[in-house]
Amino acid sequence: MSSLSRQQRRAAQKAAAKGRPVASASMSAPSADASIATLFDKAVAAHHAGRLDEAEAAYREIAARQPDHTDALSNLGVLLKATGRLDEAIATYERALAIRPAPMVLNNLSCALMEAGRAVEAVEAVTRAVAGKPDYAEGHYNLGNALRQAGRFDEAKAAYLKAVSLKADFAAPWSNLGDMLKGRNQFTEAVECFVNAIRRQPGLVEAYNNLAETLKDQGRHREARQILEKGLELAPGHAVMRSNYAFCLCYMADIPPEQILREHEAWGRIVAAPLARGSRPFANRPEPQRRLRIGYVSPDFNGHSVSHFFEGVLRQHDRAAVEVFCYSNGQVVDETTERLRRLADHWRVIRKVPDETVARMIEADGIDILVDLAGHTANHRLTVFARRPAPVQATWIGYPNTTGMAAMDYRIVDAVTDPPGSANALCTEKLWRLPDTFLCYRPQPGTPEVAPLPAAVGAPFTFGSFNNLAKVTDHVIATWSEILRRVPGARLLLKAKQFLDGGTRDRVVAAFAAQGIEAGRLVLLGATASPRDHLALYGQVDLALDPFPYNGTTTTCEALWMGVPTVTLLGRTHVARVGATLNLACGLGHLVAPDLAAYVETAVAQAADTAGLAALRARLREQVAASPLCDAPRFTRNLEFAYRGMWQAWCASGQVAATRPAAEAVPA
Known part of the structure; x- marks a missing residue:
């Protein structure tokens, strides 16, 4: 047996901290050798204490002296999996199962198979586990995980719900179900799942993080911020949650840039600084002009x-x-x-x-x-x-x-x-x-041709934004509503994956209704089947509106390429000035508004000049293609000079x- 590296030891300790228990002596037949029972107890104690080399040696000795000691084999499999030796773990679990097909070992085998990317086999293993023990809540939970990995989402949902029906205080299935639903753009139901998880286990940090991300995706930034702050009270050093907290603040216009900087610095101080290797020289050859x-x-x-x-x-x-x-x-x-x-x-x-x-x-x-x-x-x-x-x-x-x-x-x-x-x-x-x-910007190959200006061929004038809904804050909705009030008969087309969720659609419709904009003036579209279909939707848009403070980037470039100019607000920080750099690079400085009043006036004026918009639309792709934004050779030389x-x-x-x-x- 080779000794464990520090990396493997920390991995196993981290696995134990997440609540992956080491099996107790409950499956094997009583040993005739009392020394083996003593050795097993010492192995389990060493395992829990993180003395993994010692534990592994003891488990292996037990397995050699008493080959049918399934507890030792099962625990050895747990240790091997936690230290990244998946093939050995799987073989060890299978060796234990050949002696006795215990549900817990089948469950553990399914976890190792999932980690190895063998989802179909994982489903088979854990299905056997719950068949042998129908009231095994942890088994149904892992069945949900395996089915999810296999892409069988409806069955995964049923398995998660079965787990929580068997164990009322079981939080993990609620959290994982929420994460699965979020990934399938079912945001409203995902929020409910994360809330259920936190109610059952207030210390489940991952549920706080995932709940906040789901709220942010719905444009509910203040709620997301509050949840992240609660999560960070529980786990101040949680690297992902600290990143997400700093990122969340970038969407919020009422947070001073200096405060946002401080939160990024907190990530650097709490997460990054302890990993620093200290001042040291590098061996790279210090030749200024070499390749x-x-x-x-x-x-x-x-x-x-x-x-x-x-x-x-x-x-x-x-x-x-x-x-x-x-x-x-x-x-x-x-x-x-x-x-x-x-x-x-x-x-x-x-x-x-x-x-x-x-x-x-x-x-x-x-x-x-x-x-x-x-x-x-x-x-x-x-x-x-x-x-x-x-x-x-x-x-x-x-x-x-x-x-x-x-x-x-x-x-x-x-x-x-x-x-x-x-x-x-x-x-x-x-x-x-x-x-x-x-x-x-490099346009996607096979993009559709630029369509005629919709307003020029009899359609209602249509403003549009294809940005992630997380960028569409209440302040943005209020401003866009003012534009719609100033342009009677105009409509607003919004496209975002979040609109596949009925609850999210209802929330946005209600937010515009509170500003006096009826639902009939909104066109809310979800994800499309292909990038080409996505781009083709710009054929329904006369003028794009950039959100703020978090501007669009790819969305603005795609709109420009499809002949649709974007009105943008020049903000104070980088996140709020990307629209300006894109428009200026393409010769569209007249669409960069210095303040909110000018943003509204610019949009209203453009809507009144359909002839000018039609002329710009006809030449815009060629204009963008010839601009610095799409000049890859020129840009790359600039980057290499940097x-x-x-x-x-x-x-x-x-x-x-x-x-x-x-x-x-x-x-x-």
Whole structure:
């Protein structure tokens, strides 16, 4: 038996902390050897205490001396699974089951099979468990988990509800059911599930986090903020919840930018700083003009919006100047993923790989500049950056605010989103401003042709926004309602996945009704079958309205490409100035309003000038295509110039080692 690494030991301890119990001695036939019973008790005690090498050795000794000791085999399987040795865990569970098909062991086997991605087998195993013990609440819960992983969602829901019917205070099934429903855009029912989970287990931190995210998705930011604050009282160091709290504040117009900065800094201080490796030299050769190794880290190397702004750069990188490594943390693999993989010089899959292992991988790759493309969005790996595996680290395009961490050296922006002087005090990184704009949009292949202006062919004048509903705050609804009051007969088309949920639709209709806008003037559409269908809907929109303070990015670019200009409000911070940089890059400065009154007046004036809108619509795609926003070669040279400047600054810093540290020397 080999000893456990620190990583494996911590994984097992974390698993125990989440309430994955070690089995008690209840399944095996009594042993004739009292010494084995004593050894088993010592093994269980060592297991609970986190002395995993000692526990593993004892379980293995018991199994060797008494091969039918299913408790020892089951507990050994638990330990092996918790330390990432899934194949061994599965084999050990199967060995125990060959002796006695106990429901608990079948349940544990199903968990290991799920973690190994073998959902069908997991369903079979846990189905046997509940067949043998119909009142086994934990078994029905894991049956729900396995069915969910297998894509059998209605059956998964039934299994979760069966679990809570058997055990009234069982919170986890409610929480997981809520998470499943949220993923299926059933937001109202998901909220009820999370509330049920918290009522049964007030300390279930994940339920607070997921409830807040669901409320945010519905545009209920104040409620989301309150829930996150309660969750953080329970778990101040919860990394994901702290990210989500900082992110949530970005949507709220009444939160001062300085307070939002403080919350990002709190994430850096509480989560990132303890992971820092301290000041140390790097072995990267400090040659200012040599070819650079650039590493990009993202969970969104797929059909996600980030890829619309990354692919052009990846295609245009000067391979004589840079060598490109992509570190993919994505859960979704699709055609875009495969296209990006072929374009990269090196592709690394880091999903489920521990942070310290990823940090060693990056250092072994000799990355000179490591670039984050996610910020505090879902599935980020900022905790890898906290370990500083590369001498220069920067964040770009994935998040509209600071990371708040000392280990991030630069944030790549432009002079519109982050004006010199005032913006510097609102982030922890040094701001590197690109010329033109910090974005480079690559339209999707096969987009529909631009349709005629709807108002010019007899349709009611239609304002539109295809932004995530989380950006449509009460303040935005009040402003858009004022525009509709000023343009009699006009309607507003909103498209967001949240409108697939009836409760969410009703809430939005009621919010507009409170502003005097009847439901008949609203067109609320959910998700479409394909990206092409999504873009084709712009054929029903005359003029787009940008939400605030959180502007659109991809939505604005898509609207422009489909001939639909967007009126935007110039705010104080980056998140509220993205619309301005997009419009200015495309020669549409007249659609950038300096204040709220001007925003309303601009929208009303544009609606009155259908001839002007029709003329702009006819030329807009060509105008955008010729703009800096879509000039990938020009943009990529600007970005590479920035990288070269960052690198030269590091070369002049003197942080250089004589030799590269061995991978084993990287602290966990």
